[in-house]
Amino acid sequence: MSRSVEEFNRYRKRMNEKILATDNLEIKRFFNLDNAVYKSGALDDNTKELLGLVASMVLRCNDCIAYHVQQCVSVGVNDAEFDEAFSIALIVGGSIVIPHLRYAVEFKEQMRNQGQ
Amino acid sequence: MSRSVEEFNRYRKRMNEKILATDNLEIKRFFNLDNAVYKSGALDDNTKELLGLVASMVLRCNDCIAYHVQQCVSVGVNDAEFDEAFSIALIVGGSIVIPHLRYAVEFKEQMRNQGQ
Amino acid sequence: MSRSVEEFNRYRKRMNEKILATDNLEIKRFFNLDNAVYKSGALDDNTKELLGLVASMVLRCNDCIAYHVQQCVSVGVNDAEFDEAFSIALIVGGSIVIPHLRYAVEFKEQMRNQGQ
Amino acid sequence: MSRSVEEFNRYRKRMNEKILATDNLEIKRFFNLDNAVYKSGALDDNTKELLGLVASMVLRCNDCIAYHVQQCVSVGVNDAEFDEAFSIALIVGGSIVIPHLRYAVEFKEQMRNQGQ
Amino acid sequence: MSRSVEEFNRYRKRMNEKILATDNLEIKRFFNLDNAVYKSGALDDNTKELLGLVASMVLRCNDCIAYHVQQCVSVGVNDAEFDEAFSIALIVGGSIVIPHLRYAVEFKEQMRNQGQ
Amino acid sequence: MSRSVEEFNRYRKRMNEKILATDNLEIKRFFNLDNAVYKSGALDDNTKELLGLVASMVLRCNDCIAYHVQQCVSVGVNDAEFDEAFSIALIVGGSIVIPHLRYAVEFKEQMRNQGQ
Numbered sequence: 001m002s003r004s005v006e007e008f009n010r011y012r013k014r015m016n017e018k019i020l021a022t023d024n025l026e027i028k029r030f031f032n033l034d035n036a037v038y039k040s041g042a043l044d045d046n047t048k049e050l051l052g053l054v055a056s057m058v059l060r061c062n063d064c065i066a067y068h069v070q071q072c073v074s075v076g077v078n079d080a081e082f083d084e085a086f087s088i089a090l091i092v093g094g095s096i097v098i099p100h101l102r103y104a105v106e107f108k109e110q111m112r113n114q115g116q
Numbered sequence: 117m118s119r120s121v122e123e124f125n126r127y128r129k130r131m132n133e134k135i136l137a138t139d140n141l142e143i144k145r146f147f148n149l150d151n152a153v154y155k156s157g158a159l160d161d162n163t164k165e166l167l168g169l170v171a172s173m174v175l176r177c178n179d180c181i182a183y184h185v186q187q188c189v190s191v192g193v194n195d196a197e198f199d200e201a202f203s204i205a206l207i208v209g210g211s212i213v214i215p216h217l218r219y220a221v222e223f224k225e226q227m228r229n230q231g232q
Numbered sequence: 233m234s235r236s237v238e239e240f241n242r243y244r245k246r247m248n249e250k251i252l253a254t255d256n257l258e259i260k261r262f263f264n265l266d267n268a269v270y271k272s273g274a275l276d277d278n279t280k281e282l283l284g285l286v287a288s289m290v291l292r293c294n295d296c297i298a299y300h301v302q303q304c305v306s307v308g309v310n311d312a313e314f315d316e317a318f319s320i321a322l323i324v325g326g327s328i329v330i331p332h333l334r335y336a337v338e339f340k341e342q343m344r345n346q347g348q
Numbered sequence: 349m350s351r352s353v354e355e356f357n358r359y360r361k362r363m364n365e366k367i368l369a370t371d372n373l374e375i376k377r378f379f380n381l382d383n384a385v386y387k388s389g390a391l392d393d394n395t396k397e398l399l400g401l402v403a404s405m406v407l408r409c410n411d412c413i414a415y416h417v418q419q420c421v422s423v424g425v426n427d428a429e430f431d432e433a434f435s436i437a438l439i440v441g442g443s444i445v446i447p448h449l450r451y452a453v454e455f456k457e458q459m460r461n462q463g464q
Numbered sequence: 465m466s467r468s469v470e471e472f473n474r475y476r477k478r479m480n481e482k483i484l485a486t487d488n489l490e491i492k493r494f495f496n497l498d499n500a501v502y503k504s505g506a507l508d509d510n511t512k513e514l515l516g517l518v519a520s521m522v523l524r525c526n527d528c529i530a531y532h533v534q535q536c537v538s539v540g541v542n543d544a545e546f547d548e549a550f551s552i553a554l555i556v557g558g559s560i561v562i563p564h565l566r567y568a569v570e571f572k573e574q575m576r577n578q579g580q
Numbered sequence: 581m582s583r584s585v586e587e588f589n590r591y592r593k594r595m596n597e598k599i600l601a602t603d604n605l606e607i608k609r610f611f612n613l614d615n616a617v618y619k620s621g622a623l624d625d626n627t628k629e630l631l632g633l634v635a636s637m638v639l640r641c642n643d644c645i646a647y648h649v650q651q652c653v654s655v656g657v658n659d660a661e662f663d664e665a666f667s668i669a670l671i672v673g674g675s676i677v678i679p680h681l682r683y684a685v686e687f688k689e690q691m692r693n694q695g696q
Binding site: 179 | 408428431432434435438439443444446447449450453454457
């Protein structure tokens with residue numbers, strides 16, 4: 001099995017804190033923007049998190065997938081919605097997306113098993 | 117200015133017909149899948165087309181952007197929704213997405229100017 | 233050392249089964265296409281598997297490399313043929329392919345050590 | 349229609365000459381390597397050019413596609429072989445490969461129309 | 465020949481103005497960041513522009529290359545420095561960078577011909 | 581925590597030796613080029629290693645990052661210079677670079693903790 005949800009979150013939190021301890025203003029501002037952009041507006045949270053998830057899948061970034069799968073679960077994306085988003089990522093990005101689909105499915109399952 | 121909507125559509129249609137004139141079954145099946153995956157289901161058309169658009173932008177494919185901008189316009193995505201989808205593509209994919217954002221905005225404007 | 237051949241295959245098989253347990257037709261159809269496309273036809277198995285391997289290397293997907301190295305070995309690709317395919321992937325994709333070349337060589341060696 | 353074969357070749361030749369007029373040794377050596385790697389050896393020309401073509405398609409580089417389509421035609425790749433190579437590139441790389449498949453098909457047709 | 469420096473700059477300026485006419489705050493902030501990040505600091509302008517250029521080349525973005533070639537010329541990067549930066553981009557990114565190297569060299573030559 | 585500096589270096593050295601034990605001339609020559617290109621010339625070591633680092637970050641290659649972070653440290657890049665290079669990689673490549681920024685920061689910290 002890949003990393004657990006908890007391991008991933010701990011590592012991500014610890015390293016983000018180190019990064020944000022920098023004096024570099026552009027890095028800090030980018031991190032702020034990266035939070036702001038998913039806040040609901042003309043598009044709701046659900047749609048925005050799915051946009052983040054599909055973008056992460058076609059760009060084949062497992063850590064980004066881990067983050068957006070959690071966000072999608074927390075705003076209430078259901079399994080049929082996940083599957084349709086997965087299918088779009090798969091058709092757009094091709095078979096090289098499959099390893100990342102495996103990761104997304106494994107990560108989502110972990111969260112469902114914790115009752116989420 | 118870049119290609120017009122009409123030029124792009126003519127070229128795309130003509131070449132897709134040539135491609136589908138092949139005997140190769142896998143190519144034909146893939147083209148069918150590529151249509152099927154955007155049909156509304158658990159997720160509505162609007163969301164699915166936005167997923168296709170953002171995936172195209174972060175992968176920096178202008179022809180894919182041209183297609184999905186048209187589809188988004190035809191299912192009724194409004195300008196504020198476009199902007200939020202654009203902002204997610206931009207933050208996920210970084211400044212290398214900017215040339216493709218210019219293309220998307222130019223292409224959308226062409227369609228709005230035609231009353232769509 | 234990286235994952236063993238057996239670990240990789242077990243994980244891949246288990247997760248693919250979960251993915252194919254979905255009701256989503258497009259995902260299932262894509263997985264079928266992904267098998268069909270490597271069947272020998274105008275091009276023989278050997279060539280098709282090498283095409284899959286080089287595509288996986290330039291796209292820098294270790295799981296795809298692990299799969300196609302095994303397939304290449306099973307259809308009888310020899311070491312000199314592997315090396316020439318590796319050299320094309322390296323020249324096309326540049327030094328960022330090197331970590332994936334290391335992975336491919338390590339994975340192939342594991343299989344040769346098992347008498348394949 | 350996109351650029352003609354002749355236009356592409358003229359531009360490519362002219363610019364490569366400018367690049368190779370540099371004193372930079374690494375750039376010159378890389379260009380030599382880029383020729384050497386497609387010479388027939390354990391794998392024949394045909395296979396090597398197809399490897400170059402599929403790598404170019406999944407990496408979505410039209411100029412690389414234009415070059416390798418010509419090379420494939422010149423070493424005698426037939427249409428059925430082209431289609432199978434195209435289908436692998438399409439399944440590996442997904443729908444974002446389609447615009448580049450259109451380009452490859454258009455470019456190959458130009459060459460066939462010139463009797464090649 | 466590809467687009468002239470003037471054509472590129474006009475198109476870029478016109479479209480950026482349209483993009484920044486949006487109410488979307490994240491898009492505006494990202495454009496600000498994209499300017500701020502190249503201002504001299506611990507690293508001088510010269511180095512920062514070369515970082516932007518090489519990043520643009522390995523990511524194979526011609527519009528980004530067009531912009532950073534101009535910036536490099538304007539901060540005084542000389543031809544030998546350009547060539548060494550080009551050689552790194554080429555070795556890191558491989559032969560798929562060559563079409564973009566052609567573009568960079570053509571664009572730089574245009575600027576030198578204008579006395580810059 | 582991710583791999584230690586020592587683990588990474590051991591694995592890299594061992595696998596590179598296996599790769600270079602090949603008779604394939606193009607692979608050997610490419611490895612030579614990959615060393616030669618970072619030698620100081622018109623640009624100093626410091627700048628060249630930063631170019632290699634930023635290219636590795638935007639292409640999202642952790643092994644390449646691990647190598648260039650070490651090289652940067654060994655030629656004396658200081659923390660403020662690292663941060664500015666990181667910020668350019670982040671703005672050019674977007675939020676998908678963040679996991680690789682975490683890796684770069686973690687790897688650099690390991691080296692600083694060893695007194696480098």
